[in-house]
Amino acid sequence: xxxxxxxxxxxxxxxxxxxxxxxxxxxxxxxxxxxxxxxxxxxxxxxxxxxxxxxxxxxxxxxxxxxxxxxxxxxxxxxxxxxxxxxxxxxxxxxxxxxxxxxxxxxxxxxxxxxxxxxxxxxxxxxxxxxxxxxxxxxxxxxxxxxxxxxxxxxxxxxxxxxxxxxxxxxxxxxxxxxxxxxxxxxxxxxxxxxxxxxxxxxxxxxxxxxxxxxxxxxxxxxxxxxxxxxxxxxxxxxxxxxxxxxxxxxxxxxxxxxxxxxxxxxxxxxxxxxxxxxxxxxxxxxxxxxxxxxxxxxxxxxxxxxxxxxxxxxxxxxxxxxxxxxxxxxxxxxxxxxxxxxxxxxxxxxxxxxxxxxxxxxxxxxxxxxxxxxxxxxxxxxxxxxxxxxxxxxxxxxxxxxxxxxxxxxxxxxx
Ligand SMILES: *Cc1c(COP(=O)(O)O)cnc(C)c1O
Numbered sequence: 313x314x315x316x317x318x319x320x321x322x323x324x325x326x327x328x329x330x331x332x333x334x335x336x337x338x339x340x341x342x343x344x345x346x347x348x349x350x351x352x353x354x355x356x357x358x359x360x361x362x363x364x365x366x367x368x369x370x371x372x373x374x375x376x377x378x379x380x381x382x383x384x385x386x387x388x389x390x391x392x393x394x395x396x397x398x399x400x401x402x403x404x405x406x407x408x409x410x411x412x413x414x415x416x417x418x419x420x421x422x423x424x425x426x427x428x429x430x431x432x433x434x435x436x437x438x439x440x441x442x443x444x445x446x447x448x449x450x451x452x453x454x455x456x457x458x459x460x461x462x463x464x465x466x467x468x469x470x471x472x473x474x475x476x477x478x479x480x481x482x483x484x485x486x487x488x489x490x491x492x493x494x495x496x497x498x499x500x501x502x503x504x505x506x507x508x509x510x511x512x513x514x515x516x517x518x519x520x521x522x523x524x525x526x527x528x529x530x531x532x533x534x535x536x537x538x539x540x541x542x543x544x545x546x547x548x549x550x551x552x553x554x555x556x557x558x559x560x561x562x563x564x565x566x567x568x569x570x571x572x573x574x575x576x577x578x579x580x581x582x583x584x585x586x587x588x589x590x591x592x593x594x595x596x597x598x599x600x601x602x603x604x605x606x607x608x609x610x611x612x613x614x615x616x617x618x619x620x621x622x623x624x625x626x627x628x629x630x631x632x633x634x635x636x637x638x639x640x641x642x643x644x645x646x647x648x649x650x651x652x653x654x655x656x657x658x659x660x661x662x663x664x665x666x667x668x669x670x671x672x673x674x675x676x677x678x679x680x681x682x683x684x685x686x687x688x689x690x691x692x693x694x695x696x697x698x699x700x701x702x703x704x705x706x707x708x709x710x711x712x713x714x715x716x717x718x719x720x721x722x723x724x725x726x727x728x
Pocket of ligand 1: 378379380381382405406408409450491493494514515516517527528
């Protein structure tokens with residue numbers, strides 16, 4: 313099938329795929345238990361997963377939903393963002409970060425990125441207008457963007473912000489919605505990601521660090537007088553058609569009557585997904601992150617100090633990555649040369665990837681008038697980037713195979 317390259321692991325050879333999920337007996341047992349419990353939609357496991365996620369992130373409330381995309385689109389709708397509004401997004405990201413802006417009828421204002429692939433703060437400052445209703449910094453590869461600085465820039469907008477509706481008036485500035493699809497478990501300023509931006513969106517898609525097959529979550533961290541419990545209840549209702557009672561609340565005998573308060577959406581998480589998430593979360597810090605970090609450190613040891621390569625930032629004084637992607641760059645390659653290197657690596661039966669094609673290179677965004685010429689850093693990073701496999705079951709021997717495949721392919725294509 314077309315997904316073989318992404319998901320199948322062949323443990324009998326040194327060859328490796330890119331990012332298969334960690335599905336072992338513990339996960340299979342947990343899902344099986346959930347199935348046999350008789351409760352398969354949103355229920356006790358989802359609620360437990362949410363409580364544990366909130367405790368992990370150090371925030372008062374988390375809601376688990378069916379994807380980052382639907383969760384974050386609900387945030388834009390909640391904040392009343394629509395036609396005439398602007399939302400600032402880095403050009404170097406997965407399309408979801410900006411697609412949600414188009415879904416609500418607002419305009420994505422794309423800004424270029426800095427050397428570490430995160431949003432360029434000066435470019436962000438220049439992009440702020442009275443119509444900017446939201447800023448979506450992206451923790452690319454798992455390295456946290458400077459959320460604290462982004463929050464300060466949002467604060468600076470206060471004087472010129474034009475609020476529409478009560479919610480916007482209450483906050484009085486652009487909402488900071490962090491795209492932490494890659495960075496669950498990363499730290500910034502000594503705290504887990506989730507505790508910095510107003511609202512943080514996580515993805516639990518199959519290829520992400522922590523998976524529920526498909527899934528996502530929102531961590532609420534808004535300043536007073538916003539109330540996290542009230543927000544949780546509202547988003548719960550928004551994710552269930554605006555229905556005043558969820559399935560769990562309706563199980564009480566005789567409690568059949570409900571109302572629909574507004575025409576809401578449908579994007580709740582199921583207990584089958586949460587069952588996977590609970591296993592994943594339980595072993596995340598002590599096991600998953602430890603292994604991912606060891607893999608990235610092994611790549612680092614191999615490529616640091618070799619002038620042909622530019623290694624990614626994994627941590628600095630302010631932050632530590634969740635080690636989601638190992639985004640290697642070739643120092644001197646053009647885009648066609650990088651493509652040829654990837655072809656040569658594939659010939660050696662090793663799967664690599666490119667994260668990401670900047671949005672202005674994609675047809676949908678070209679049609680809207682975005683030009684890659686306005687994003688020189690994004691293009692320069694993309695043209696030289698190769699993401700190496702990082703996943704729990706990748707062995708040290710396989711990491712060494714990847715390293716050798718990359719070195720040999722670079723020598724073959726670029727000489728030296
Ligand atoms: C995966 C991803 C998303 C979307 O997550 P879903 O859960 O699949 O909706 C958003 N942003 C980035 C940067 C991603 O990599």
